[in-house]
Amino acid sequence: xxxxxxxxxxxxSFDHPITAAQVAASIGAGLAKAAIGAKLDFGDGPALxxxxxxxDRDASIAIxxxxxxxxxxTPDALYxxxxxxxxxxxxxxxxxxxxxxxxxxGPPTDTGFFYDMFVPAGKKISSDHFDAINKRMAxxxxxxxxxxxxxxxxxxGLKRLKSEGNKYKVDNAERALGLPSSVxxxxxxxAATPDTSSLRHSVTPSLSFYATGAPGxxxxxxxxxxxxxxxxxxxxxxxxxLASAYWHGDENSDRLIRxxxxxxxxxxxxDAYLNQLEEAxxxxxxxxxxxxxLFHIDEDVGQGLILWxxxxxxxxxxxxxxxxxxxxxxxxxxxxxxHIGRLELYKTSGHFPYYKDSQFAPIVExxxxxxxxxxxxxxxxMTNRVEAVSERLARGINERTGAxxxxxxxxxxxxxxxxxxxxxxxxCPHHAKIFASSPHSYRDMPVRxxxxxTVYRWEQSGELNGMTRVRGFTQDDAHLFCTEDQVxxxxxxxxxxxxxxxxxxxxxxxRVRVGLRDPDSAKYTGSAESxxxxxxxxxxxxxxxxxxxxxxxxxxxxxxxKIDFVVKDVIGREWQLGTVQxxxxxxxxxxxxxxxxxxxxxxxxxIHRAPFGSMERFCGVLIEHFAGSFPTWLSPEQVxxxxxxxxxxxxxxxxxxxxxxxxxxxxxxxGNDRVQGKIKVAADEKIPYMLIVGPRxxxxxxxxxxxxxxxxxLGAMPLEQFIDxxxxxxxEKRAELGVRx
RNA sequence: GCCGCUGUAGCUCAGUGGUAGAGCGCACCCUUGGUAAGGGUGAGGUCGUGGGUUCAAAUCCCACUAGCGGCUCCA
Numbered sequence: 001x002x003x004x005x006x007x008x009x010x011x012x013s014f015d016h017p018i019t020a021a022q023v024a025a026s027i028g029a030g031l032a033k034a035a036i037g038a039k040l041d042f043g044d045g046p047a048l049x050x051x052x053x054x055x056d057r058d059a060s061i062a063i064x065x066x067x068x069x070x071x072x073x074t075p076d077a078l079y080x081x082x083x084x085x086x087x088x089x090x091x092x093x094x095x096x097x098x099x100x101x102x103x104x105x106g107p108p109t110d111t112g113f114f115y116d117m118f119v120p121a122g123k124k125i126s127s128d129h130f131d132a133i134n135k136r137m138a139x140x141x142x143x144x145x146x147x148x149x150x151x152x153x154x155x156x157g158l159k160r161l162k163s164e165g166n167k168y169k170v171d172n173a174e175r176a177l178g179l180p181s182s183v184x185x186x187x188x189x190x191a192a193t194p195d196t197s198s199l200r201h202s203v204t205p206s207l208s209f210y211a212t213g214a215p216g217x218x219x220x221x222x223x224x225x226x227x228x229x230x231x232x233x234x235x236x237x238x239x240x241x242l243a244s245a246y247w248h249g250d251e252n253s254d255r256l257i258r259x260x261x262x263x264x265x266x267x268x269x270x271d272a273y274l275n276q277l278e279e280a281x282x283x284x285x286x287x288x289x290x291x292x293x294l295f296h297i298d299e300d301v302g303q304g305l306i307l308w309x310x311x312x313x314x315x316x317x318x319x320x321x322x323x324x325x326x327x328x329x330x331x332x333x334x335x336x337x338x339h340i341g342r343l344e345l346y347k348t349s350g351h352f353p354y355y356k357d358s359q360f361a362p363i364v365e366x367x368x369x370x371x372x373x374x375x376x377x378x379x380x381x382m383t384n385r386v387e388a389v390s391e392r393l394a395r396g397i398n399e400r401t402g403a404x405x406x407x408x409x410x411x412x413x414x415x416x417x418x419x420x421x422x423x424x425x426x427x428c429p430h431h432a433k434i435f436a437s438s439p440h441s442y443r444d445m446p447v448r449x450x451x452x453x454t455v456y457r458w459e460q461s462g463e464l465n466g467m468t469r470v471r472g473f474t475q476d477d478a479h480l481f482c483t484e485d486q487v488x489x490x491x492x493x494x495x496x497x498x499x500x501x502x503x504x505x506x507x508x509x510x511r512v513r514v515g516l517r518d519p520d521s522a523k524y525t526g527s528a529e530s531x532x533x534x535x536x537x538x539x540x541x542x543x544x545x546x547x548x549x550x551x552x553x554x555x556x557x558x559x560x561x562k563i564d565f566v567v568k569d570v571i572g573r574e575w576q577l578g579t580v581q582x583x584x585x586x587x588x589x590x591x592x593x594x595x596x597x598x599x600x601x602x603x604x605x606x607i608h609r610a611p612f613g614s615m616e617r618f619c620g621v622l623i624e625h626f627a628g629s630f631p632t633w634l635s636p637e638q639v640x641x642x643x644x645x646x647x648x649x650x651x652x653x654x655x656x657x658x659x660x661x662x663x664x665x666x667x668x669x670x671g672n673d674r675v676q677g678k679i680k681v682a683a684d685e686k687i688p689y690m691l692i693v694g695p696r697x698x699x700x701x702x703x704x705x706x707x708x709x710x711x712x713x714l715g716a717m718p719l720e721q722f723i724d725x726x727x728x729x730x731x732e733k734r735a736e737l738g739v740r741x
Numbered sequence: 742g743c744c745g746c747u748g749u750a751g752c753u754c755a756g757u758g759g760u761a762g763a764g765c766g767c768a769c770c771c772u773u774g775g776u777a778a779g780g781g782u783g784a785g786g787u788c789g790u791g792g793g794u795u796c797a798a799a800u801c802c803c804a805c806u807a808g809c810g811g812c813u814c815c816a
Binding site for chain 1 (some may be wrong): 752789808
């Protein structure tokens with residue numbers, strides 16, 4: 001007979017099996033009323049369950065409740081409500097579009113839920129249907145139909161699903177039963193059961209179904225649950241958007257329509273969320289970037305290629321100056337290298353064969369093309385000769401790495417090869433060549449070569465996104481060539497740099513991933529001992545950051561472990577910014593060495609690191625972080641002088657000149673607007689300081705201050721004092737606008 | 742790359758088969774005003790590109806191109 005442990009440690013014993021709802025009722029009527037689910041632990045870990053779950057053995061329980069008014073829902077409560085809302089939305093869609101819409105998979109997400117579905121040919125779902133779907137969802141919620149769970153033996157349930165002709169549900173059922181799929185075939189290994197929760201569920205020999213109402217009479221769906229007790233407990237739900245998704249995320253498989261929705265306990269909370277989305281859109285770096293004229297993308301220049309306009313260029317330049325000064329302190333040396341290199345170089349590095357499809361096409365010499373053309377050769381022949389490697393190179397690479405990237409049919413004698421150049425996808429080959437250009441003693445190590453190096457990658461067109469995903473970008477790159485013993489200290493130094501940058505910019509909302517090797521894979525280069533040491537160094541360095549980080553086995557590059565910094569944009573998408581990667585491969589490929597204390601050559605270890613990642617992406621994220629209101633040191637325009645009338649224009653000009661002489665970025669608004677109008681314009685442009693000057697100020701050699709974010713006149717102060725104040729603020733890279741009379 | 746949506750003035754957008762519109766911005770004029778837009782006049786568009794249907798296309802159809810939202814990918 002079950003003994004049930006409550007969250008506070010109290011125990012309750014019952015002499016008969018009991019439902020979670022009854023447990024709630026035994027604690028209090030208010031709890032029973034608010035309950036929408038339960039987290040039960042039968043000793044195998046906590047799992048969310050229906051309130052109707054029968055408890056027939058010892059368990060600990062936490063009742064999940066709907067939030068009180070004005071209270072935020074717990075993640076568990078939202079999970080239950082949204083998972084349930086997905087069913088309601090699916091029913092509504094089938095009512096609006098047609099019963100022949102086939103449902104596939106509908107889980108909750110961080111911000112709501114989605115349901116993937118197959119819409120038969122001839123039918124269509126579009127945003128025009130949203131009003132009707134929303135209306136139908138509201139009706140179903142209002143009807144307050146119970147979510148009724150029932151189970152069928154696996155074979156029986158499967159037979160029934162097969163007779164219904166929905167292969168997606170058959171597939172779901174087969175996977176729930178632990179059977180191989182009879183309907184889904186793919187070259188790719190089957191993904192693990194998609195599961196957005198950390199909750200565990202066991203494979204059972206039966207299948208569970210949920211009817212929204214009475215089984216057989218109302219709408220129902222194969223589902224493992226759990227759900228809220230009845231539809232009215234969902235609160236407020238809404239369909240949000242349409243997208244496409246592949247079945248099993250497999251691009252060679254069926255394309256499904258993914259319908260996104262969200263649900264909140266109350267209409268007010270849903271409205272607040274929608275409002276928040278609207279606000280987030282205003283922070284979008286693409287919107288602010290245009291409004292503040294920070295960057296431009298021009299169709300005629302090309303997709304994914306950023307033109308830094310004067311305002312954006314100031315921000316970038318300030319950031320680069322900032323980081324360059326930190327690099328100097330850490331003993332880096334700066335280098336400059338070209339944006340292209342010979343194909344041979346990237347064949348040596350392995351980039352060309354390995355990442356062929358995500359690079360710009362090679363630049364082939366005109367003479368070669370003409371020769372081939374005159375000889376009647378095809379395009380395929382040209383490609384073959386461009387992509388092939390010399391015997392010498394193939395030997396070299398195979399010897400050291402067993403390189404899988406060169407196939408024997410692509411090895412050609414030198415006179416068969418077509419040479420060419422490539423836009424560089426990475427800076428490391430150039431830096432490796434600089435390292436190799438002079439001999440090195442262990443006494444010189446580490447050698448730290450830094451460059452704001454622009455690289456070009458052929459990103460898929462559908463991936464391009466403002467400044468955050470582009471085809472040409474500048475890494476704040478550096479390569480540290482060090483001895484094995486120096487790896488830990490150098491990784492530590494890289495993280496210190498990242499920490500300084502993030503702290504200076506007030507960026508706190510990021511996460512850290514430590515990518516480790518997959519213990520079951522053999523694709524990695526470098527010795528096991530080196531990997532052990534490097535992984536330990538990465539973990540130790542990450543621990544020293546004082547920030548939560550995740551260890552991610554299998555996420556290492558094939559050439560070494562790495563540490564990535566990831567931030568979210570305003571609409572919740574994650575972007576990788578800074579990265580630190582340890583590389584055991586490159587030094588081999590380029591045959592790099594230094595002379596050790598034993599007077600023999602040794603292989604250096606290479607660390608790739610870019611604390612910002614790319615200037616483009618970093619600035620994009622930074623625009624959103626500050627919502628365009630940059631601290632003074634980064635602001636394209638730091639001060640604007642606003643004369644009250646044209647009578648004070650001359651003094652305004654003097655003020656501007658004095659500020660410019662003090663290295664402050666400043667302009668004066670000498671138009672014939674009234675001062676209210678000039679303030680509005682300057683405020684819209686998010687300029688940190690407005691100096692309003694009239695005859696009174698001119699007489700006293702003073703300025704009246706108005707700081708961004710302060711909706712009033714702060715009073716007047718002597719011009720010289722203002723200049724001293726703002727210079728200090730800029731020099732110290734202060735986050736706040738602090739110059740006051 | 743794939744699916745869906747979108748492309749009209751510098752920007753934000755209205756215009757569903759019959760002479761191209763608004764607000765903001767811009768230019769000029771009046772106003773000389775002490776803290777989030779005083780007033781007026783004017784310039785500015787081969788309606789993303791190319792085909793097609795039609796007496797007639799910004800509008801309907803097709804293709805391309807670019808952007809947006811997802812998916813897949815990301816050294």
